[in-house]
Amino acid sequence: MTVRRLIPSIDLLLQRPALSAAVGSHGQNRVTDAARIAAAALRSAEERGEPGLPATSEDAATWLEGRVLDDLNRLFTPSLRRVINATGVILHTNLGRAPLSTEAIARAALIAAGYSNLEYDVDAGTRGHRRAHAERLLCAVTGADAALVVNNNAAAVLLVLTALAAGREAIVSRGELVEIGGGFRVPEILAQSGATLREVGTTNRTRVSDYAAAISERTGLVLRVHPSNFRITGFTERPRLDDLAVITRRFGLPLVEDLGSGWLDADGDPAPALADEPSVRESLRGGADLVAFSGDKLLGGPQAGIVAGRRDLVDRLGQHPLMRALRADKLTYAMLEATLLLWAQPSTRTRLPVHRMLLMTPQDIEARARRLDAALEGTPGLRARLIDGASTTGGGSAPDSSLPTRLLAVEIDGVGAAALEATLRHGDPAVIARIQDEAVVIDMRTVMPEEEDELAHAVRRAGERSRKAFTMKK
Numbered sequence: 267m268t269v270r271r272l273i274p275s276i277d278l279l280l281q282r283p284a285l286s287a288a289v290g291s292h293g294q295n296r297v298t299d300a301a302r303i304a305a306a307a308l309r310s311a312e313e314r315g316e317p318g319l320p321a322t323s324e325d326a327a328t329w330l331e332g333r334v335l336d337d338l339n340r341l342f343t344p345s346l347r348r349v350i351n352a353t354g355v356i357l358h359t360n361l362g363r364a365p366l367s368t369e370a371i372a373r374a375a376l377i378a379a380g381y382s383n384l385e386y387d388v389d390a391g392t393r394g395h396r397r398a399h400a401e402r403l404l405c406a407v408t409g410a411d412a413a414l415v416v417n418n419n420a421a422a423v424l425l426v427l428t429a430l431a432a433g434r435e436a437i438v439s440r441g442e443l444v445e446i447g448g449g450f451r452v453p454e455i456l457a458q459s460g461a462t463l464r465e466v467g468t469t470n471r472t473r474v475s476d477y478a479a480a481i482s483e484r485t486g487l488v489l490r491v492h493p494s495n496f497r498i499t500g501f502t503e504r505p506r507l508d509d510l511a512v513i514t515r516r517f518g519l520p521l522v523e524d525l526g527s528g529w530l531d532a533d534g535d536p537a538p539a540l541a542d543e544p545s546v547r548e549s550l551r552g553g554a555d556l557v558a559f560s561g562d563k564l565l566g567g568p569q570a571g572i573v574a575g576r577r578d579l580v581d582r583l584g585q586h587p588l589m590r591a592l593r594a595d596k597l598t599y600a601m602l603e604a605t606l607l608l609w610a611q612p613s614t615r616t617r618l619p620v621h622r623m624l625l626m627t628p629q630d631i632e633a634r635a636r637r638l639d640a641a642l643e644g645t646p647g648l649r650a651r652l653i654d655g656a657s658t659t660g661g662g663s664a665p666d667s668s669l670p671t672r673l674l675a676v677e678i679d680g681v682g683a684a685a686l687e688a689t690l691r692h693g694d695p696a697v698i699a700r701i702q703d704e705a706v707v708i709d710m711r712t713v714m715p716e717e718e719d720e721l722a723h724a725v726r727r728a729g730e731r732s733r734k735a736f737t738m739k740k
């Protein structure tokens with residue numbers, strides 16, 4: 267008999283206890299739809315000649331029931347999930363960049379749960395401005411006269427170019443026409459803004475005189491871009507910002523710097539990996555009229571784009587119609603303000619997870635790796651050893667910087683590194699780790715302290731699982 271003939275009617279199927287319970291929680295229509303889809307899937311499995319299909323009506327009903335429940339379950343599970351980042355890449359673009367501080371989370375929860383003065387002047391009892399939030403703090407920590415917040419740094423750069431250079435030329439060095447992770451390409455953003463790209467210099471060398479020669483009555487602004495994840499080495503030249511500022515001032519043109527990472531450098535920070543990272547404060551002091559940077563890179567806050575600098579220019583951005591489309595929401599303001607408050611004092615800065623991770627020494631990390639090693643003791647077939655390695659800041663900041671770390675290299679007898687890595691990734695929570703020299707390596711730098719027990723449990727379980735799969739194959 268063909269499977270097709272074993273498929274019960276939808277009505278009959280929905281009378282099964284598990285499915286009638288599902289109807290109770292999801293409603294008749296949704297479960298009926300899922301049952302139709304399951305029946306169609308069974309028919310097409312038969313057409314494809316798949317092996318192991320149900321042989322009796324009861325088997326078919328069980329098959330369909332399982333399929334319906336799985337589908338409903340998958341449909342109503344959030345797709346955005348927490349993962350454990352054991353890669354050692356602090357601002358991992360694919361893993362959501364900066365984890366937030368407890369303070370920022372608490373602030374977001376407070377503002378999210380009720381109403382707020384987002385656009386209300388409580389003192390005057392009149393309409394207020396969203397833009398007022400975070401501005402005072404941003405100015406305090408960067409030294410800028412004015413600042414505004416949009417959705418992300420790509421939006422910040424787009425807004426600057428549109429408001430200040432649409433229909434005119436934006437001068438950019440050929441060495442800075444870069445693509446940054448996630449499809450941010452300087453020439454494409456420029457094209458979207460309605461400004462015309464005026465390239466100057468060469469890929470490896472651009473001088474102040476190249477900029478000066480390109481300036482004309484068509485020029486709208488000069489843009490400098492932090493090359494982020496890309497570095498040109500060897501025979502290179504890039505003008506100092508202050509030398510370039512002399513020229514742009516002479517012609518009365520805005521000098522804009524897209525810094526990307528948003529290192530604030532409030533009062534000389536100790537993170538050695540970032541010694542060469544240009545800070546927002548230095549850039550403004552060096553003569554940039556506007557600086558654009560991300561909220562969720564080295565700043566360690568929520569996804570946001572910040573433009574800081576000259577009051578008259580920031581006001582022009584704020585009044586541009588595009589501002590309405592790019593504006594940040596109240597939760598972003600809440601989280602950003604809490605983050606900036608932590609930045610304002612050196613003693614509270616280490617409450618930002620990104621800061622803590624940057625400052626962790628190989629000794630700190632080794633101590634944590636040893637704890638993990640001890641917790642893995644006795645897992646059948648598991649071998650672990652401590653090795654030297656490198657963590658990275660990621661997120662297109664400090665491109666050359668690698669931070670010395672200590673890794674726990676984990677191997678399971680008879681199981682390849684790729685298989686173990688995949689098993690870790692498929693766990694709940696997923697553990698994302700790297701493979702190095704045929705072993706899965708775990709960098710505790712990016713594992714949150716409260717995740718340590720969970721990580722040990724996950725590695726142990728993955729070890730047991732991948733070994734079971736291996737012995738079954740044998």
Ligand SMILES: *Cc1c(COP(=O)(O)O)cnc(C)c1O
Nearest residue numbers: 418419420492494525526560662
């Ligand atoms: C990261 C980065 C961007 C894009 O910032 P988002 O916040 O991801 O939109 C733009 N420019 C530079 C130099 C960057 O490093």
